[in-house]
Amino acid sequence: MPVPETLEFFIDPARCIGCQACVQACAECDTHRGQSMIQLDFVDRARSTQTAPVVCMHCDSPTCAEVCPADAIKRTEDGVVHSARKPRCIACNNCVLACPFGVPKMDTEAQLMMKCNLCYDRTSVGLKPMCASVCPSQALAFGTREEMARLRPNARPVNTFQFGAQTITTKVNLMVPADNVDWVDVTAAMHEPTVTHDLLDDVFGGDLYLDLLPDAVPLPDRPAQA
Amino acid sequence: MARARRPISPDTWRATGWALGVTAALAVLIVVGSRNLEHFDAALVGYTFAVLFATFGLTYRYAMWLRRPPTGVYWRRGWQAFFRPSRLGRNLGVGAKRVGSEVLANRFIFKRGTLRGVTHMLIMWGCLIAVAITFPLVFGWLYFRPVPGDLALYEAVVFGFAAFRFPHGSVIGFFLFHGLVWSSFLVIAGVMLAMRRRMREEGAAAVQRFAEDFMPLILLFAVSVTGLMLTASYTWMSGYAYGFIAILHAITVIGTFLWLPFGKFFHVFQRPAQLGVGFYKDAGRDSEPALCRRCGHAFTSRMHVEDLIEVQRQLGYRYEIAPSGGDGAAGAQVEHYQWICPPCRRASFVTAQALAWQGTRGGETLPTTGGPLPMPVFANPGLGEGPLGPEDAANFHP
DSSP, rough: OOOOOOEEEEEOOOGGOOOOOOHHTTTTTTGGGOOOOOEEEETTTOOOOOEEEEEEOOOOHHHHHTTTTOOOOBOOOTTTTTOOOOOOOOOHHHHHHOOTTTOOEEETTTTTEEEEOHHHHHHHHOOOOOOHHHHOSEEEEEEEEHHHHHHOEEEEEEEEEEEEEEEEEEEEEEEEEEETTTSEEEEGGGOOOOOEEEOOOTTTTTHHHHHHTTTTOOOOOOOOOO | OOOOOOOHHHHHHHHHHHHHHHHHHHHHHHHHHHHTTOOGGGGGGHHHHHHHHHHHHHHHHHHHTTTTTHHHHHHHHHHHHHHHHHTTTHHHHHHHHHHHIIIISSHHHHHHHHHHHHHHHHHHHHHHHHHHHHHHHHHTTEEEETTEEEEEEEOOOOOOOEEEEEEEEEEEHHHHHHHHHHHHHHHHHHHHHHHHHHHHOHHHHHOOOOOOOOOOOOHHHHHHHHHHHHHHHHSSSSSHHHHHHHHHHHHHHHHHHHHTTTSSHHHHHHHHHHHHHHHHHHHHSSEEEOOOHHHHHHHHEHHHHHHHHHHHHTOOOOOOOOSSSSTTSSSOSSSBBSSOOHHHHHHHHHHHHHHHHTTSSOOOOOOOOSOOOOOOEEEESTTSSSSSSHHHHHHHOO
16 A cells, blocks of 8 residues: 555654654564664764754655665655565665665675665554654654644745755655755755754744743853854 | 657667577577487477576566666676686685575575575475476486386486486485475475465565565465376376366466566576675775765775766766865865765755754854764664664764
8 A cells, every 4th residue: 555645754853852762663663673774873972962863765766776786676656765675685785875865774694775664564554654653852753744834834844955966856855944945955064063952942933942941940041143 | 640669779689689599598408408309308398488488588687687787887896806816716615605605595584584584495495496307307308217127227317318227116216206296395385484474464564565475476386286286196096187287287387487587586596696796895895995075984995986976877866066166174075975974974964954944943053173074973873773784884884
């Protein structure tokens, strides 16, 4: 069964709090039991709490599948790019190195590439992927566009990414500011250092944090914007 | 208006040439091996033509497969790595060892799961034994004859040359003559285990397809069961319905052969490519590493990165990065995105998003230090949650 067209994946790495719930939940997926496929990194462990939760973006023209010598990676008609087919994968590592988002993993002993397949056992029957079902800050969210528009009025989903001269469009969406971003240039940010978020980070919208903080707690000074 | 006919591509011509050549070579071998068809069993002619068709189809698909840019590069590079003069001796030894452990003993499939390994072993060895018995018989390369002067003895004749003798009532004779029975037992047991997994496992149920995953099992089961019915008919039922069962068996076998080039069974011929990949990786480990142009860490061989850049160019991808006036924060010119390691790709992706929100969400950018940016590290490098093995760890250098 295909994944319903109305349901989409929205990722917003800036909301990630690095709790690793997604890492644990991912390993529960029936299609790769016991192995977590999500990639969760600290971008600069020494200087920042910034974390990078990355799932497969399910490219419309998947580089991983094109560079596979064994023709092992297939994209179903609903746009989901699947893990390598087990009889075919020869563990050459091309997909791991060529994926523009750095997603696939390689189990050399088992001669098998494995990657996020959008929890196909769940999403193909209309359920949320494991990671999105447990993410407390909804950095990883799965639902309809209408839900996202209602919940995050300041953000909008984009699925167009620039890598040098290559434009890649994807099934999974990235949340960006609603007003001025139509696509994301990844290679332009390649040499930028990590980004930190202060305590007063505004990802949940408005001044919600003010309601959460007791009056007695003095607010820290916001750092000046560059 | 008549549609303009597309000219046949050179690749198609080349693949057709190879397919015709290999099929013709097999036909010649059949004629020679059966001594001008003297020992060719005319009753098996349907099988022979099915095998010839399968040979044509398999060779055609294999030749077309090799024309894909990544496959072509690996094919060429794999052989180059194997024939490196300084390593040829060692490669022969390592290659023999890998054929034993990976191909014959299915080590890598056992690593994917014990039950999966047992299933594949049963099906693979059942099929191999059956092929080793039936192909020479069908081609007339092997036949048995009584030894003149001693009718209790049988003689096996291979390619027209007497090979060995055995008493036809002996244990050896019993095992030889019933070889297909033993192989069908192996195949049926394997097919049952595979079917059981496909029917019970939710993960398999979500991604399996009828033509790709069930069809081969059904075909193997049909071939094995109809073959056993033949034995049962002539052993215990005085040949009851033998003619009908023989035709039924022929249909299942010929159907399997005709389907061989198109479906899952093609992996039998594709799979040995993993040996070439092994030699390529060996050569990569012996050579200069590729250093990530963002974090400065080694993540694969320079050869692999350069080959991948070439493959991507051939495929029409344009991951080239225009010069940005010299250097980025890492102080290195990155002319192609392939020089960036997987963790730095992920870091760049989320940093690009964070920068889009800068000023809106109160983010702060730290000053650059001038050197390579630090290497991103796994939040949880534990078992099953970080890299899946040593090679993955090298890719991701956590």
